[in-house]
Amino acid sequence: AAGVIQSPRHLIKEKRETATLKCYPIPRHDTVYWYQQGPGQDPQFLISFYEKMQSDKGSIPDRFSAQQFSDYHSELNMSSLELGDSALYFCASSSRELAGGGQFFGPGTRLTVL
Protein backbone atom coordinates (compact mmCIF):
# COMPACT_ATOMS: atom_id res chain seq x y z
CA ALA A 1 0.00 0.00 0.00
CA ALA A 2 1.21 3.51 -0.75
CA GLY A 3 2.54 5.41 2.22
CA VAL A 4 3.47 8.97 3.01
CA ILE A 5 6.70 9.91 1.25
CA GLN A 6 9.12 12.49 2.57
CA SER A 7 12.20 13.87 0.91
CA PRO A 8 14.98 14.19 1.52
CA ARG A 9 15.45 11.63 4.27
CA HIS A 10 18.55 13.34 5.58
CA LEU A 11 19.68 16.92 5.21
CA ILE A 12 22.72 18.71 6.54
CA LYS A 13 22.78 22.50 6.50
CA GLU A 14 24.80 25.25 8.09
CA LYS A 15 23.52 28.01 10.30
CA ARG A 16 21.66 30.78 8.47
CA GLU A 17 21.08 28.59 5.42
CA THR A 18 17.65 27.62 4.10
CA ALA A 19 16.09 24.19 3.74
CA THR A 20 13.04 22.82 1.99
CA LEU A 21 11.40 19.59 3.10
CA LYS A 22 8.82 17.84 0.95
CA CYS A 23 5.90 15.61 1.82
CA TYR A 24 3.79 13.53 -0.54
CA PRO A 25 0.60 12.29 1.16
CA ILE A 26 -1.13 8.99 0.67
CA PRO A 27 -3.24 9.15 -2.51
CA ARG A 28 -6.69 10.67 -1.90
CA HIS A 29 -5.65 12.09 1.46
CA ASP A 30 -6.60 15.74 1.59
CA THR A 31 -4.88 16.87 4.78
CA VAL A 32 -1.20 17.18 5.57
CA TYR A 33 0.44 17.83 8.94
CA TRP A 34 3.97 18.71 9.90
CA TYR A 35 5.57 17.74 13.21
CA GLN A 36 8.99 18.44 14.66
CA GLN A 37 10.72 16.09 17.05
CA GLY A 38 13.86 17.42 18.66
CA PRO A 39 16.42 15.09 20.26
CA GLY A 40 14.83 13.42 23.28
CA GLN A 41 11.60 15.40 22.91
CA ASP A 42 8.02 14.51 22.11
CA PRO A 43 6.62 15.52 18.74
CA GLN A 44 5.46 19.12 18.37
CA PHE A 45 2.78 20.06 15.90
CA LEU A 46 3.93 22.75 13.47
CA ILE A 47 1.23 23.34 10.88
CA SER A 48 -1.47 21.60 8.85
CA PHE A 49 -3.20 22.06 5.53
CA TYR A 50 -6.57 20.94 4.26
CA GLU A 51 -7.43 21.23 0.59
CA LYS A 52 -4.43 23.49 -0.01
CA MET A 53 -5.42 25.95 2.71
CA GLN A 54 -3.72 26.28 6.07
CA SER A 55 -6.05 24.67 8.58
CA ASP A 56 -4.16 24.96 11.84
CA LYS A 57 -0.95 26.41 13.16
CA GLY A 58 1.08 25.22 16.09
CA SER A 59 4.52 26.09 17.34
CA ILE A 60 5.97 26.94 13.95
CA PRO A 61 8.63 29.66 14.05
CA ASP A 62 8.15 32.74 11.89
CA ARG A 63 11.29 31.69 9.99
CA PHE A 64 9.39 28.68 8.68
CA SER A 65 6.65 28.67 6.09
CA ALA A 66 4.73 25.90 4.39
CA GLN A 67 2.20 25.35 1.69
CA GLN A 68 0.16 22.60 0.09
CA PHE A 69 0.06 22.38 -3.67
CA SER A 70 -2.67 21.37 -6.11
CA ASP A 71 -1.42 17.77 -6.13
CA TYR A 72 -1.71 17.83 -2.31
CA HIS A 73 2.00 17.53 -1.69
CA SER A 74 3.36 19.95 0.87
CA GLU A 75 6.65 21.76 1.36
CA LEU A 76 8.09 23.12 4.57
CA ASN A 77 10.48 26.00 3.95
CA MET A 78 12.92 26.85 6.70
CA SER A 79 15.07 29.96 6.55
CA SER A 80 17.86 31.40 8.71
CA LEU A 81 18.44 27.96 10.16
CA GLU A 82 19.57 27.74 13.76
CA LEU A 83 21.30 24.93 15.63
CA GLY A 84 18.07 24.30 17.53
CA ASP A 85 16.28 23.46 14.29
CA SER A 86 18.15 20.16 14.18
CA ALA A 87 15.38 17.61 14.54
CA LEU A 88 13.34 14.93 12.88
CA TYR A 89 10.55 16.45 10.82
CA PHE A 90 7.59 14.19 10.28
CA CYS A 91 4.81 14.69 7.84
CA ALA A 92 1.49 12.94 8.23
CA SER A 93 -1.59 12.76 6.03
CA SER A 94 -5.20 11.92 6.59
CA SER A 95 -8.56 11.97 4.94
CA ARG A 96 -11.64 13.66 6.36
CA GLU A 97 -13.62 10.61 5.31
CA LEU A 98 -11.70 8.34 7.69
CA ALA A 99 -13.45 7.78 11.01
CA GLY A 100 -11.66 9.74 13.68
CA GLY A 101 -9.30 11.32 11.17
CA GLY A 102 -6.46 8.83 11.70
CA GLN A 103 -3.10 10.10 10.56
CA PHE A 104 -0.45 8.19 8.73
CA PHE A 105 3.13 9.28 9.19
CA GLY A 106 5.97 9.47 6.72
CA PRO A 107 9.47 8.18 7.53
CA GLY A 108 10.67 11.62 8.53
CA THR A 109 13.45 13.93 7.39
CA ARG A 110 16.41 14.25 9.71
CA LEU A 111 17.72 17.81 9.55
CA THR A 112 21.11 18.54 11.03
CA VAL A 113 22.19 22.16 11.32
CA LEU A 114 25.91 22.66 11.84
Next chain:
Amino acid sequence: ILNVEQSPQSLHVQEGDSTNFTCSFPSSNFYALHWYRWETAKSPEALFVMTLNGDEKKKGRISATLNTKEGYSYLYIKGSQPEDSATYLCAFRNYGGSQGNLIFGKGTKLSVKP
Protein backbone atom coordinates in the same frame (compact mmCIF):
# COMPACT_ATOMS: atom_id res chain seq x y z
CA ILE B 1 -3.21 24.20 28.08
CA LEU B 2 -4.24 20.72 26.97
CA ASN B 3 -1.99 18.00 28.32
CA VAL B 4 -1.66 14.32 27.55
CA GLU B 5 0.10 12.19 30.14
CA GLN B 6 1.43 8.71 29.65
CA SER B 7 2.62 6.36 32.34
CA PRO B 8 4.91 4.78 33.02
CA GLN B 9 7.62 6.59 31.10
CA SER B 10 9.47 3.32 30.53
CA LEU B 11 8.81 -0.32 31.16
CA HIS B 12 11.05 -3.39 31.13
CA VAL B 13 9.39 -6.80 30.94
CA GLN B 14 10.40 -10.37 30.21
CA GLU B 15 9.29 -12.17 27.09
CA GLY B 16 5.90 -13.73 27.74
CA ASP B 17 4.83 -11.18 30.34
CA SER B 18 1.61 -9.29 29.78
CA THR B 19 1.73 -5.57 30.37
CA ASN B 20 -0.33 -2.42 30.18
CA PHE B 21 0.17 1.31 30.27
CA THR B 22 -1.97 4.39 30.54
CA CYS B 23 -2.77 7.51 28.58
CA SER B 24 -4.60 10.34 30.38
CA PHE B 25 -6.18 13.20 28.46
CA PRO B 26 -8.66 16.04 29.00
CA SER B 27 -12.18 14.62 29.24
CA SER B 28 -13.94 17.69 27.83
CA ASN B 29 -14.65 18.18 24.11
CA PHE B 30 -13.25 14.75 23.32
CA TYR B 31 -13.08 13.81 19.64
CA ALA B 32 -10.61 10.95 19.22
CA LEU B 33 -7.73 9.16 20.88
CA HIS B 34 -4.95 7.67 18.76
CA TRP B 35 -2.37 5.06 19.71
CA TYR B 36 0.86 4.78 17.76
CA ARG B 37 3.75 2.39 17.92
CA TRP B 38 7.08 4.10 17.25
CA GLU B 39 10.21 2.07 16.72
CA THR B 40 13.58 3.75 16.72
CA ALA B 41 14.55 5.18 13.33
CA LYS B 42 11.10 4.43 11.90
CA SER B 43 8.03 6.59 11.56
CA PRO B 44 5.10 6.06 13.91
CA GLU B 45 2.73 3.23 13.01
CA ALA B 46 -0.95 3.82 13.67
CA LEU B 47 -2.36 1.17 16.00
CA PHE B 48 -5.82 2.34 16.96
CA VAL B 49 -8.16 5.28 16.55
CA MET B 50 -10.78 5.34 19.28
CA THR B 51 -13.74 7.67 19.27
CA LEU B 52 -16.50 6.27 21.51
CA ASN B 53 -16.60 5.93 25.27
CA GLY B 54 -16.23 2.26 26.12
CA ASP B 55 -14.49 1.45 22.84
CA GLU B 56 -12.31 -1.62 22.89
CA LYS B 57 -9.99 -2.30 19.97
CA LYS B 58 -7.76 -5.30 19.36
CA LYS B 59 -4.92 -6.01 16.95
CA GLY B 60 -3.28 -9.36 17.52
CA ARG B 61 -1.88 -9.39 21.05
CA ILE B 62 -2.39 -5.66 21.51
CA SER B 63 -5.67 -4.19 22.70
CA ALA B 64 -6.86 -0.83 23.96
CA THR B 65 -9.77 0.52 25.95
CA LEU B 66 -11.18 4.02 26.17
CA ASN B 67 -12.95 5.95 28.92
CA THR B 68 -13.80 9.42 27.67
CA LYS B 69 -15.75 10.42 30.80
CA GLU B 70 -12.75 10.07 33.06
CA GLY B 71 -10.18 10.79 30.38
CA TYR B 72 -8.01 7.70 30.10
CA SER B 73 -7.11 4.90 27.76
CA TYR B 74 -5.24 1.69 28.50
CA LEU B 75 -3.05 -0.20 26.07
CA TYR B 76 -2.57 -3.89 26.83
CA ILE B 77 0.01 -6.25 25.37
CA LYS B 78 -0.55 -9.93 26.03
CA GLY B 79 2.46 -12.24 26.07
CA SER B 80 5.06 -9.58 25.18
CA GLN B 81 7.63 -10.46 22.55
CA PRO B 82 11.01 -8.80 21.88
CA GLU B 83 9.59 -7.36 18.66
CA ASP B 84 7.06 -5.42 20.76
CA SER B 85 9.91 -3.27 22.04
CA ALA B 86 9.08 0.27 20.94
CA THR B 87 7.74 3.57 22.20
CA TYR B 88 3.97 3.64 22.40
CA LEU B 89 2.51 7.09 21.85
CA CYS B 90 -0.99 8.23 22.49
CA ALA B 91 -2.40 11.38 20.96
CA PHE B 92 -5.57 13.26 21.75
CA ARG B 93 -7.75 15.34 19.55
CA ASN B 94 -10.62 17.52 20.76
CA TYR B 95 -13.43 19.32 19.01
CA GLY B 96 -11.78 22.64 19.73
CA GLY B 97 -8.72 21.69 17.71
CA SER B 98 -8.72 21.94 13.97
CA GLN B 99 -8.90 18.81 11.87
CA GLY B 100 -6.03 16.52 12.73
CA ASN B 101 -4.14 18.56 15.27
CA LEU B 102 -3.06 15.85 17.67
CA ILE B 103 -1.65 16.52 21.10
CA PHE B 104 0.89 13.85 21.88
CA GLY B 105 1.93 12.32 25.14
CA LYS B 106 5.61 11.71 25.72
CA GLY B 107 5.21 7.99 25.18
CA THR B 108 5.88 4.83 27.11
CA LYS B 109 9.09 3.10 26.10
CA LEU B 110 8.67 -0.66 26.30
CA SER B 111 11.65 -3.02 26.36
CA VAL B 112 10.99 -6.75 26.18
CA LYS B 113 13.88 -9.01 27.15
CA PRO B 114 14.14 -12.45 25.56
